[in-house]
Amino acid sequence: MRLWIQVHTWTSLISMIFLLMLCLTGLPLIFHDEISHYLEDEISAPAMPPGTPVLPLDRLIASARQQLPEQYVMFVAVKETEPLVVVAMSPTAIPVPGQFHRLTVDTRTGVVLGEEPPRQDVMDIILRMHRDMFTGLPGELFLGLMGLVFAVSIVSGVVVYWPFMRRLQFGTVRDRSTRLKWLDMHNLLGIVTVSWTLAVGVTGTINTLAVPLFDLWRAQTMPALLAPYQGKPLAEAASVEAAVDAVRTAFPDRLVASVTMPTTARFGSPQHVIVWTKGRTPFTARMFTPVMVDARDSAKMVAPQLAWYLRALQVSRPLHFGDYGGLPLKIIWALLDVITIIVLCSGLYLWAAKRWGSKRRLASVVAAPVTASP
């Protein structure tokens, strides 16, 4: 049991500073959508009678091209909640991060409503801190490792819960001393939130593997699919609308989320329109599956099967973000996050008090529940 206490102490201390940072930056990120909406940097569609017919995608892309004639169309994202599409354009054939132009187009009129501002607001800074501490993939993987250390800390915490609680009723919070009170609080708040902290911690770690896993899948799948088209020039899409229609017909149970135009960039294919689809339930809505449609003949399509680890990745996204149960779930997520912060701080306090507190008080507090005579 002493070993478990050591494991709990050290895994907690190692991951402490990073977890506090993750919990604090995570708190506003839970409400990312609401805050963005409040800051009004989102463009919304003007009111029109329901059932107003929608223009074909090619017409919408053309009106975005009219606005920025020199630029390359990279992808088109279809908004689910509003009759809008976002056309992403780049001044270079292979896009440079931060150089994207995102034009929002009304699907009923084809009018370009505006350009989303370059993404560099406060929320993006918080997001980058939370995701990789501004250090890219190494930072992301490092935080993933901290997530694993945190998971070990949680499991060892559950193990050491027993010696501390074996003479106490569940939920007991003694107030004989500040230390004792916080020891009991740490045990109580820690044990009731285990499911949530483990779920969010582990899915957070899985999310840090997103980039390498997707690259792995691409490296395994795409060369074989693209081999027949290798070396061929960049194709102009004959009709994006036809490609999307073909996919909608072939997969009636899926929604079209976005379309990647033929490109020489790494995320696409030079000879295909890639139609990204997702399911219709909250569970499958996270499962984005690409369908590659031949740019010149929409009857020819390939739907590569996503590897199981990408499915795991996609399921772990909502479980980390808490965005699958409306505003009430977000509030619950925030409260659990605050409780986790209290557990972290009280744990740090208990360790500091044990280390620098008087030996006698330490003995009476830590040893009492373990060695007290009946």
Added chain:
Amino acid sequence: MSSSASTSAPSARMAQLSTWQVFRAPLLVGIVAAAGLVFGLFGDGMWDGLCWLGLSVPILLSLIYSAGWNFGSQPGSQDVQVDA
């Protein structure tokens, strides 16, 4: 949830509890919260409601027990004062 253990215990320093007695309440809370986490993924409407209910349990327990500081150390105090 933790009532049967108190019957034989006149004070906080009660007879040693078994592993099962120590962990049954946390286990129940853990299962309820985990069920809440998963139910929300299944769909909207009722599933979201179950999700909120399940995940509220740890929060409510945290509030109730930390508000009633003395709960559990006083014999037979099942009525907790939640007015902290």
